[in-house]
Amino acid sequence: MPELRKDPILDRWVIIAAERGHRPLPPSGEAELPLMPNGPFTAGNEDKTPAEVFAVRPPGSPANGPVWDVRVVPNRFPALQVEGQVDPRAVGLFDAMNGVGAHEVIIETPRHDVDLSDLPPGHVEKVLTAYTERIRDLRRDLRLRYHCVFRNRGAAAGATLRHPHSQLIATPIIPALPKAKLAAAREHFRRKERCLFADLIDQERRDGSRVVLESAHHLVLAPYASRSPFELVVYPLRQCHDFTLLTDAERADLAAVLVGVLRRVRAALGDPAYNYMLFNAPSTSARPGRPDYWGTLAHDWRWHLEILPRVTGTAGFEWGTGFHINPVAPEEAAAFLRQAS
């Protein structure tokens, strides 16, 4: 069973997951992951993954059969384990709990040799539907408080397989980073009775210098305090705290925005490794013995997607301070991406 441990100095949990050390890793130092035309995520190899928990398939095609558009399966080398109780406990000064959670892989297409941005927006919409359905389903598990959807593209971004896929990890606590963002948003709302993200988006639209693109429903920005060159964030224009509440029209719009912006990043930077991470509302399901303290969430929080091209690394200064050094001003990055196509 993996274990969650909290740093005794900082409010920072880690997952100690010895099982995960056994997963096959690509040769280290390789800039590019190998193409695997017969890998575990390709059509016809459905028996090489655990049984699917969700799929977008043509009507009538059987579960775990070879005809599908998007497929979601449990990770074979999970960071967290579905069975068991959380069992929070003290270990002397320290805090620990069992590594209970979910770790799923969203296989975005049967094709092994493309990136997400090569797919038609209509297909990417199905990927976003898979995110939505899995978050909705996992929220019924009251042990789990937060659902992180993320995508690792390229070895430098932590990917171990090239076949296009995203991942979802659901944790029994709200992790430090979304927790700090949620707290800041709540505090802003408490003081001003306005959403922090609405204020931010208003200012950025008026200023314009960091706007990369605006669609009917979404805004893509190079954030003011970008940590690295070409860092981007996607916000919904409407006040919407929960990604699973997107309308069909919004989801279609987001798919087109995502494909468009990832294609621009590729054109501008030459197919860089990247991560994207969804920051969504936490689970608000009441858990026995825990109060629901998310009363103003629908007003104070807005889901967003951070995109992080991995063009600079982290060195001792970043690890020693939390500071990042960014050699490209976000205004320059945004201007560059506005022109890219």
Add this chain to the structure above:
Amino acid sequence: MPELRKDPILDRWVIIAAERGHRPLPPSGEAELPLMPNGPFTAGNEDKTPAEVFAVRPPGSPANGPVWDVRVVPNRFPALQVEGQVDPRAVGLFDAMNGVGAHEVIIETPRHDVDLSDLPPGHVEKVLTAYTERIRDLRRDLRLRYHCVFRNRGAAAGATLRHPHSQLIATPIIPALPKAKLAAAREHFRRKERCLFADLIDQERRDGSRVVLESAHHLVLAPYASRSPFELVVYPLRQCHDFTLLTDAERADLAAVLVGVLRRVRAALGDPAYNYMLFNAPSTSARPGRPDYWGTLAHDWRWHLEILPRVTGTAGFEWGTGFHINPVAPEEAAAFLRQAS
């Protein structure tokens, strides 16, 4: 002039340093940096660096001449700039200030083809003396609040030159990570009238499972909530909040500990890239208009050095949550390193 910008959501500053984008970078994707027998840090090439601000040299040898043991020079591509005022200001919702600070390179030896751990402990002592003297000198600059000493070894750890060197960056604010640690230590002291680090060290010595080595004056641990395999931390056994207050005997002991533990890491992991980062007391010099709120620092804080072998990368989950997934339990790492030699 570089600019400091604060994230509008999180208490996280970044340095926007466009000048730094012009520095020569090694070919990306290279696992190993090239040996440069005639690089800018070798003896005889002192004119290829800015003039030295400190050196350990034989008596009588001239400044910037070719005979030296350790040499400290300003970074030619600094993240922060020495001249100017901090000038904190609002930019609409946002916070900015000028990128005022110091960025220095500690050239640890005239030899280009070794690592720090290849040097005799007596030489490493001189490197630690250079850290001490530079922190002391820079503390006289009242604009600067925190002095981060760090070391990047190997391309995967963010190094761009292989010649052994450390760096020191002094910032006009106390960065988020040491600030959070300082706050936690102060809160522990306020509640218990005991040092958090003393409690932690007591417990770890009694338990023993995460202790890698103990010398006359220092303890090396694999921390309970290690973020990655073989993460280590060095603590002084005596209550000492400030690295610059080490006695000569303690500094000699630390040099031997550092060489010993870095050699073990190399033997165990095969010369991995690594970072180390000093977490020291912030500057307590009174700055006009700012209260000195560090009244209990000497009792509640203890300097420490974190060592981070870069054997796992960070992926979307880490960037999306702040959580790290560690496939090696620190008890296993410590047992392994206790046996390595």
